[in-house]
Amino acid sequence: MSTIKRLNTTERMSKSVIHNGTVYLCGQVGGREGNVTEQTQEALRRVEALLNEAGSDKNHILQTIVWLSDINDFAEMNQVWDSWITPGTAPARACGEAKLASPELKVELIVTAALID
Incomplete structure (x- = not known):
């Protein structure tokens, strides 16, 4: 049986x-203040x-799902993403528009990565 390790666990998650x-x-998420650039950073x-x-x-990220509260922020978010990701290590990625948990939130990232050997 394989082990599951949970970090920073609460009753919810x-x-x-x-x-x-x-x-x-x-x-x-990047907090509830600032524009999409600041929240993405x-x-x-x-x-x-x-x-x-x-x-x-970040070089071991396998997949990222990006949720934007407004898909019109796609290009602005991508500017931050493109400057952050190491060339040649881009993961599989999807991006869509969604109503996030709070109206002030502009971006949410869901990440899956491999451990470093």
Whole structure:
């Protein structure tokens, strides 16, 4: 039987779950203030911190799902993403528009990554 490790767990959720060499992060947002650029930058900082804590990094991301509260922010969010991702390591990615948990939120990232060997 394989082990499941949960990090930063509450009654509702874990911020990270590790299973079979894969790290699953809960949705990461960039706070409730600022424009989509600022919120995306903060969400990516949070992603990096959780990946590092779990034993991974942004170069080991397998998949990212991006939710935008307004799809018209797609190009602005992509400017931040494109400058953050290491060339040659882009994960599989999807992006869509969704009503997020709070009206102030502009972006949410859902990330799955491999552990570093």
